[in-house]
Amino acid sequence: MSTRTVALLGAALLLAGCGGGGQIGDTGGSGDGKRMVLIPGAAAEPFYISMECGFREAAGAKGYAVDVQAPAKFDSTLQTPIVTGVLANKPGAVLIAPTDDKAMAGPMKQLKDAGIKVVEVDTKLEDTSVAVSTVSSDNEQGGRLAAQTLAQLVGDKSGSVLVLNTKAGTSTTDARAKGFEDEVVKHPNLRYVGQQYTDNEPDQAASKLTATLAANADLIGVFATNLNTGEGASTGLRNAGRTGSVNLVGFDASPKQVEDLRAGVVQALIAQDPATIGRTGAEQAIAALEGGDVKRDIETNLVAITQADLQAKEKYFYKQKC
Known part of the structure; x- marks a missing residue:
């Protein structure tokens, strides 16, 4: 049988198979x-x-x-x-x-x-x-947990708090921001200055945090709603020399975020599974x-991770490869 004949038969079988049967x-x-x-x-x-x-x-x-x-x-x-x-x-x-x-x-x-x-x-x-x-x-729960964790970190101190969000229309991060906003009003020592969108770009998160620091000298806390905003916020705090004095609560437990938590650049992470x-x-x-x-x-x-319980919650750390 010629190669051309085999090819034609194969094409015919393929076309016949396209009719499909119910399995x-x-x-x-x-x-x-x-x-x-x-x-x-x-x-x-x-x-x-x-x-x-x-x-x-x-x-x-x-x-x-x-x-x-x-x-x-x-x-x-x-x-x-x-x-x-x-x-x-x-x-x-x-x-x-x-x-x-x-x-x-x-x-x-x-x-x-x-x-x-x-x-x-x-x-x-x-x-x-x-x-x-x-x-x-449960992303609203995650946002509420972030506000509760930030309030615990701040204690009785008073100051402004900021949310760095990703893109409007992202269901998860919008729900996290909403949960945070609903919870933070329960803590009168924390003055909420609103949220800013970063287009999910770390450099925009860094620059918007820098601008907020310049406009709000009393900034005491930041909630970053996902991995990229969290990593960008860490960079912004480093550049401004404000690591530690501004409590950063990130969302997600990437290797970089966990490293920043260990180093004290991030004070808490809200980790998913x-x-x-x-x-x-x-x-x-x-x-x-x-x-x-x-x-x-x-x-x-979701769980909140701080320096105090890093080892106990290692199972929530994200992977870079399977």
Whole structure:
């Protein structure tokens, strides 16, 4: 049989296979129901790497092939083409951390309309009709915990406090800011001067903190709502020579953040459990594909870490590789 004949037969078989049959995990077309894709919010961030580790572990244990595709930055214009590319290959399920609670609704709805099971991990859309499940930290609780921890660190001292947020429309960090705002008013010695957005860029966090220090000589505390703002805030305090005199509470426990906590640049971290988010997200996707019980909303734990309990809470430190 000639090479050309073999190629033609192969093409015919491929076309015939596109009709698809109904099997457990089948996506209703040419897709691969035994494959799942994770689309994190950004590449190379320890939070999402830790999430990936949990995802790979849970999916692999059930015989699912996995793929991870992440935008270079936390940006909906970078995440949308990744979703479009994944849609063309039609996996059984997609776990995604949407980078905007409105802008990602259209692309994610296309996944759903194609028969792909969508599970939100970490962040979520305003539209609750797209995902079969959402797995996330209780972010408002995390913000309240940050305010409570900051109040304990400050004690009876009076002064101004600032929130450094990422991008408006990021469901998780907006919820953290809200939780902080709701709690900080319960502490009359702390004067809340509002939040500033950093576009999720450490250099902007550093510069905005520097400007706030210049305008508020009594600044006594800062809550940074995610890893990048926390690392940028640390840089801003170093540059201003104010490390230690301004209490910095960060969110997330990246290696750099933990190092800064040990060094006294950061006074506390609110740590999530990203590996459990990834693991649980994969489990929910598998349940959706195989006809199991799917829980619509799942919240995972957060903890406050200070220098006093660093060793006791090492399990919450984020990873740089699986």
